[in-house]
Every structure is written in C-alpha cells, then in structure tokens.
Amino acid sequence: MDYLSCADTAEKLRITVRRVQQMCKQGELPGAVKDGRTWLIPVNAVSEDLNAQKKPLPIGVSDFKAATIGYYYVDKTLLIRDFLDTKPMVSLFTRPRRFGKTLNMDMLRVFFEKTEEDTSVYFKDKQIWQCGDFYTRHQGQYPVIFLTFKDVKCLTWEETFQKIRILISLEFMRHSELENSSVLTTYEKEQYHRFASDSATEVDCQMGLQLLSMLLHKHYGKECIIIIDEYDTPIQQGHNCNFYLEIVNFMRNFFSGGLKDNPHLAFGFLTEILRVAKESIFSGMNNLKINSILDESYSEYFGFTKEEVKDILSYYEKAGKYQEICDWYDGYQFGNTEIFNPWSVINYIADKCFPKAFWQSTGSNEIIGEIISTATPETTEDLYKLLCGEKITTYIDTSVIYPEIQNNPYSIYSFLLVAGYLKVAAVYPQNDGNFMCDVAIPNKEIAFVYEKEVLNRTNQNNVSISISQAIFSGDTKKLEFLLEEFMIKSISSMDGVNEGFYHGMMLGLCAVLGNRYRVRSNRESGLGRFDIQLMPLVNGIPGFLFEFKHTNDAHVDLASLAEKALQQIDEKKYDTYLRAAGVNSIIKVGIAFRGKNAVVKRA
Template identity: 55%
Template sequence: MCNTMTVKEAAMLWGITERRVTVLCKAGRIKGAHKNGRSWVIPTDAEKPADSRIKTGVYRKSKMPSNLPLPVGISDYRLASSEYYYVDKTMMIKDFLDERPMVSLFTRPRRFGKTLNMDMFRTFFEKTDEDTSVYFTDKKIWQCGKKYRDYQGKYPVIFITFKDVKRETWEETYDQIYKILRQEFERHSELLESEQCSKYEKTYFKAIMEGNADSTDMMMALQRLSQMLDEYYGIPPIIIIDEYDTLIQQGHMRGFYDDVILFMRNLFSGGLKDNRHLSYGFLTGILRVAKESIFSGLNNLAVNSILDSRYSEYFGFTPAEVQAIARYYHAEEKYGEICTWYDGYRFGDSEIFNPWSVINYFRNHCQPKAFWQSTGSNEIIGEVLANAGEDIYKRLNALLQGESFLTYIDTGVIYPQIRNNPSSVYSFLLVAGYLKVVKVEPAFSGDYMCEVALPNQEIAFVYNKEILQKLTDIIPQATAISIQEALFSNDVQRLQKEMHKLLLQSVSCYDTAGENFYHGFVLGLCAMMDNRYFISSNGESGEGRYDIQLLPKSEKMPGILIELKAVKNFSGDKLKQLSETALAQIEDRKYNTDMSAKGIKTIFKYGVAFSGKQVEITAAS
C-alpha cells in the first residue's frame, strides 16, 4: 500500500477538499484510482486532474516573448491574456463592482469582444481549485486594491454561450440547447456528491445528464442549477449567458420564432427573475429584444446599448489602444490608414475601432481589407430589402455617397417589427454595426433621434457586398447585368424585355400598387451600379425634381435620367403613350441641366411606364 494514498492525503497534497477528490475518483478522472472496500485508494504518483469548471484548459504563465501574436478568433480569456497580445479590458470588472446591478445586458455588434469579455468575467469571479488570480496580477484591475481583489475566485459560475446555435428547425435547435445545458451541468458534477443537495435535486440533475429531462425540466435548468450551487458552495452563483439572441434571430428566419421565445422566456425567468439563488447575471447579444417579453417582469435588468456611456470603451478598441498596438508592432505610420478603414464607431461617449478588423490588419502585414465581411449572418437585411420601397433605397444609396440622415432609432427593435415596418432597418443596421451615430437626441418615447452615416471605408465595402448585394436574392444577377448593359447601350428593346421578365419573376401582383413601389424597384436595380455612378433620387435639376439620376463617376460614361409613371389597368398603346409622357417631362423640365453643367456630354433619358407587371419604355439621348 506504500504506492497508494487515501482521499484525505490526496486532498491535502492537491489543496482541494476530500469531497472533490471523491467526485474525481467516481468520474474516472484520477488515473489508477480504485475502490478498496468502501474507500478510494489513489496511486501516489497520480496527477491532480485539471479543473473541469473552466473548460478552456490551463495555460502556463511563461515568460512573454518580445513579439506576441494577436489573438485572432480567441475568445478564451486565459489563453488570450497569457499567450497573446492582450488589450487590457479588466477595468470593466471594477466598473461593474462599483455599481453591481443584479442583471446586466450588453448589446454590441458581432466580433466586438463580447464573448472574450464574458470569459474574462467568468475567469475572474469563478471559484475553482486552480488559482486563477495569476491571470490578473499584471492587469489593471489588480492595481485597484484589496476591495476588488477580494471578489476574485469568490463565486460559482454558470456559463452558457448560444453563439453557435444556428439550426434549421426548432427540434434541432432544442436538441443543441439541451446539449449546451447538459454540458454545463456536467461541469458541476461535484453537486451529485453534495450532502447539501436533496435527493430530489440529484434525481433532477441525473435526468438532465442522462438525457431524460423533458422541455419543462429544461426551462427550469438555470433555476435548479443555481439553487444547487448555492446550497453546495454557500454563496449564490453568477449566471453568464453569451449571445442570447442568436437563437431568436434564427427562429425568426427559420419559422420557429414563437417556440424559441416561449422557451427562452421561461429559461431566463427561472434563472434571472426573482431568483434568490443568483448573485449577478450577465447577458450579451446584438439586439436588446426588450419588447419580446423575453425579459418580462425582469425589473432588475440594466441595459447597456451602443448609445449608453457605461462600459462604452470595453467593447472594441479605443484610439489609445490602437496606437499602442501600432507602436508594439512598429507600424506607427499606419495609424491614419487604420482610422480610415476601421475607426468611426461611437459607443456612448467613446470613439471605437472594430477590434476584429484591427487585429486582422496587423496579422495581414498591414494590408487593409474588409475583414469584417461575412463574419455573421445577415439574412434579416435581405428580408428587409425584399419589402423595401423608394425611401429605403434612396437612403441606402445616400449613405454610400458619404451622406448622413436623421432617423428614429429604437434600440429595442425586434425581429417581427423589422418585417412589419421596413423603416426599422436603420435601428437594426445601427446596433449590428453597419451605421454610426453622428449626433443623437433623446426622443419623447425614451428612444432616440439619430443622425447616422457609414462609419468607415471597410463598412462602405461591406455595405455594398453584404447589404446592397442582398438584392441579388431578389434580382437575379444575370438579369441585373443584362438590364445594366441595356441602360449603358441605350438598347430600349432589350431593356424593356429584361425589365418585364424581372417583374414576372420577382414581383407579386399585390406589390404593384403604386409609383412608390416601382420607384424603389428601379432604384434597387441602380444601386447595384454604385461603383460607377453617383445615384440620387428626387433631386432638383432644371425646372423640377427628377425621379432617378445616375451621375457617372467618369466623364467617359453616359449619364442616365429615369422618369417613372405608374397606373392601373393600362396596356398596349395607352401604356406606351404614358412612357412617352414621362420622357417628355425629362425634356420639358430640363432635368439634364445638372449633369450638363458637370460636363457630361452623353445623357440617356428613359421614360418608364408601369401597370401591374407590364412595362413600356421610351428613350432618347
């Protein structure tokens, strides 16, 4: 027996409780441990297992190399802070502890550091067998004094992230949610040996672990797990839920919205609302989703949106942080280029750079690209554009021309609202990172009136690719190209044929109600040519206001003027005469005055008349 030790001896050797050693033995996590009668015996050379309560692994605090890599795609705080160049955001912990709201919601665009910050919170607060203070002793929070250091390693933590739950059906989604929650229960398997937890609680725990729990049991998962952790550790846990609204967006786009809202409402209510077994709660997402009633009655929720000043500098990089990175990598002269491409966001009162793009810029040897492109799903934008009218197309194109405009912003915008009210797309674009706030004024409703614009050059590129190119889902690429070629060559017959074909393929009879619809329809086609034209709508020129003008960026390209008319129940000669009337209006009111004054010598003029799915076009140059 000289080569073995008892549970008590192992506990003293490893600096953990005897109960914990017994749990590890039963879980088969101590190599060579076996039962001798009613007691466990452990080989003396057995190694202490890594703490399963932090699933990300233990990272050795090695001597820092002189040129650390940047943490591209690293959302593990311990790894990022010990093996990579880490931008210290630990003062966010101090700001939280100074205020200590019961439940905090942080809404930010994708790839702005939400998951990394939540893992930082988890690592700081979680009570583990490992001494995780080593990941903070060289950080700003540690210099704030014992008052704050005393919170380190104090609480059990429930940590859940839904960022990768992107399934096609509710059944598949529910199955993945179940697995995520079961993994979190498994991370706290020490509760099965708890003398403080009741037999009923352990039966519930085992049902979760064995896959036998029903949907009602799963809705109570946060409440039950937090209660057991409180009983075991003698202190209520912290609950962290990362990217909570990924599920909701997926449900909206895939047709199981009501199912996911019902489940999440009950899950969150049990864990976060009036839960006496909760110390603090943290949630992150893109949208606030307040009106979903998913947080119904949660009067202890502190919302921190992109328009709020609290925590404004902790998601994304500040100018000082970017300058420090540039100095570290000996690229100070690149700061201006970084500003042009990746600066321009404003969260609360802080100027913010896109952290994902800045990191990838340095990794790409300081060659600028639109790194943020295609880092997430934007199907919701395509849905909005499918129902867009003249005003939306006009404003979207104005943004690409470097303009700004005033719009109502509802930071609690919800997904069905986007479908029912397409103008709410600006609220979604702002919270999703596609717009910046130039100026903000509170509105009477508690929301905001904001002047908005594109943040930077990267977003102008991403905007074109991810937003305007969503029109290809509505307008087939081959047809769009054919229409553009017909416009450029003044080929009226081809233009009319392709426009008619597009109306037949893409437009519902119910959509063809009036001129505004057709105006947006044609403006959407023109939007796909923005790299060659400055596109404007309802602008003044000559003696009136034209419908659509395409001002070429090169004098070698032809200018294009389009006047639209729409009536019901016209066909044949009547519709042709209406297109001629539209063309005559361009000539009579001298809509070409503005382009002629700018030196454009060739101007194609189109009178376009619509009735239902019929179109007639008359042209002149």
C-alpha cells in the same frame, strides 16, 4: 544602470508610447520600473529583437486565459470596474456579432469565479489590477454559472432543445465539486446527478438555472453569478425555422427561474444581438439594466477604439495602414465612442493588410433576405439610398423583435442598426425611451455586404451590371432594351403607378456603380432638385445626370416626354453642382416610363 524613457523606447522599437506602457505593465520589458506616472526602461531590455517574435492575432479565440497568455490581447478589463461601480443585479449587453461579447463574458467568468486555481495571475498585469482593493477583492470569490448559446443553430425545436439540454448538463458536470459536497442532502445530489447525466426533461431544464444556483449557493455559502452569452441565437433560429413560440416559451421560464427574484443570485450578465423585452422573457424583471449600442455605458469595451487600433498597427509595424483600416472597418458609434469592427481588424492584419469584407462570412444573412422580400417600394428606395452613401432619418425601437420585421417597416432599420449593418450619425431622443436617428452605412466593408446582399436578394446583380455598362457607354438603345427586359421580368403591372417607383428602381440599378461614382438622389443643384446624379470618383470619366418622367396615359408620346426630361435638366441648371466640383464632361439622360415601357434620351 542606464534607462530609457517611454518615448525613446517607442522610437527605438518603432511602436507607440502607449504600446510601450502596455509592455511595461505586462512584464514584456524586464527591469522596467514605475517612476511617478511614467516608466523607465533599462537600455539592455530594449532590443529590436523584441519585434522579431510577434504574438499571434486572436482570430476566433474566445477563451480569456488563452487570449491573454498566447495572443495579442486588447485589455478590456475596466469593464469589471465600471460594473462594480454600479452593481446592477442583471446586466444585458446588446452588440453585433463578432464584437467581442463571448471573450468579455469569459473574462468576467475568470475574474469572479472561485476555483482551486489562482486566477489572479491573469489580471495582475491588466488595467483592473491598478484600480485598487475595492475592485480586486471580488476576484475569485463567487461560484459562476456560464452558458453560451452562440452555437445553438439547429433546424428544429427538438434538435435545439437537445443541444440546450446538453449544454446545461455540461455546466452541471463542470461543477463536479457538488457531487461530493458535504453540505448537500442526498436528494439534492440526486437532482445534481439527473442533470449531469443528461436525464433532465424539458420542464426540468426550464428550472436548470434556479436549481444549479441553489446548489452552488448552499455548497459555497455565497450567491452565484450567472453569465448567459448570446441567448438570442436560438431565438433567431426559431424565427427562421418556425419554432419561435417553443424557444421563446422555454427561454421565458428558464430565465425567470434564474434571474427573477432568485435569492441565490449575486449578479447576472447576458449578451445578445437583439433585445427581446417585448417577448415577455424578462416580464416583471425590474432588476435588469440594458446597455444597448445607443447607451454610453460600457461603450468602449465591445470592439476596438481608435487608440487600440493604432496600437495594434504599431505593434505589427503596419502604422501606415491606419487610413485604409478606417475606411473599411471604422464608423460604428456605440454611445459616444467611435468603434472599429474587431473581427475585421485582426483578420485584415493577419491577411497581410488586404482589405475585404471579413465580417460577412461570420454569420447567416437570412434576415436580410426577409427584409428585402417584405420591403415596400419606399423602403427599397431608402435601402438603396443607404447603399449610395446617403443618410436617412428613421425611428429606432431598441426593443425590436424578429416577428416585427415583417409587420413594422420601421423595425427594418432598428434591426439593421443593432445588428451592425448601420451606424448612428445623429440621435434625437424621444419621450418613449426610443430614438429618432440619422443612420448610414458605416464603412466600405458593410457597403460591400449591402451591395452583395441587397442586389443578389432582389435578383438585380447581373442586370445591374449590364445596365451600368450601358449607362457608362451612353448606349441609349441598349439601356432602353435592358430596362424594359428588366421590368418585364421583375415588376408587377401594379407597381409602376408613379414616378417615385421608377426613381427607386433606377437608384438601385445605379448602386452597382458605387466603386466609380458617388450616387446622389434628390439633391439641390442649380434651380431645383435633380433625380439622380453620378459624381465621378475617378479622374477622366464623365459625370451623369438623370431626370425621370412618368405617365399612365397611353396617348402620351414617351419620346417627347423623355425630351422634356432633358430640357428640365438644362432649364433648372442641374449640372451646377457637378461643374462646381470640376466635372466638365457631363452626360444628361432623360427617361420616360409607362408601365413596363421606357424611352431613353441623352445629351
């Protein structure tokens, strides 16, 4: 029989060598044989018809069995290897929404859970099965408790508890083997029936993990694995809907019984967006290993790596879209690994590679509104700097909690980072276990979400568009009118106390020009630092330089002050950077502010 190498097969099928290797492992190329560290593929197994029937993309699929059988699956099973190498008693993974947490937790359930079905068939063609007996002997050996709170999004504590109680009841029902167990006592079976019949009280439910793990341990003679997915979803709802104390108190007792000093526990896995250690939910739990987005452990298992994205694009014959997919959905940094947003990548390919902000529709953004409503002028200016493509340096507390967003200005950036709205550009570890970080917006998708959310939340979107049009057309009278109208409607007489306030306001109003200009603030150019520069991203349009002046003195002529601002642009040669970049047409704008009045001059 004639054979082809992986490279020859990849060329014939117009896919990557790595994808061919995966097809060999998964049995998609009949007769392929391992030859040392490579594969040999029968010539008659390689047909272009293989590309005719593509597996569908797993949009919204969080069931591991379904994902591996019927869809294109990105193999993340080495997460199991990395876990078994260290075996922490309880592992907590913090990642943004839609980065594969639920699918990975279901993968762990299918791998470890002891069932009548031989579930090893779902792993024999995966990477974990090539790691040896030390790892595979754990497959199918443990009773597993699995709960996901990702859909517990109710408006009241009463509705929230009712939904949690039903989820607990369903998990008891899933273990129906306990009903006729020969080793459980009559009283233990009565306890089982009380939960399975949805008759448990709130106090009963707080002990649900402890009771079910005890019953399963006794029935199987083996300690349990407990998996809790997105447990902070109802906590965020509690914060948004004023039942925060009730849900935190419930979760504290619920987890304490199941995960703290529980003799019936083998291992525990939890996922969330925000770590809530400060809530004392895990108080005294010294067996908890936290894996945040700043940690190297497990960094490549949530989201897609560069090679995985290249494989997907190659499989669907879209390799030429790699740069566009990088611009829109790359940019995240988990530990030392560059990560793409998986939800957006698969939706982009499914949507015929038309780029748009898929991620914004996957969850509520009330927290963004809360951030904006409580932000100081300094924080607002920094948020707009981020929107304009700049980096800011800030303290990051990886154990930020929801109530702190209102009281601690630094927690805003901590939340935005762990929730997926920012990326880490540089890390400076601190002695308290937290970090100073340079943070920035990761990609075009998030810039779009920022533009929509930040501008809409501050009611600036429509006026920003009008002001940007006046700036672009050089209409100083219209710009004066719009600025004064905006300030009359939007700012307090106490706001305009210094030039910095107006600088931040103008930076936000210029942000809507981000599709045509790179907006820069307070950068070195010539003999000083300009206030705002608009660097054209499109050939043939002018660049802009803004200089602002402010006075509280009613006797100062604003027109003269605006002229001084224009003179400063020339005297300090602020146009040096633009001209060095090849921008010859430059519009210089001087604006003088006093209270809710403005005078605009241009040259």
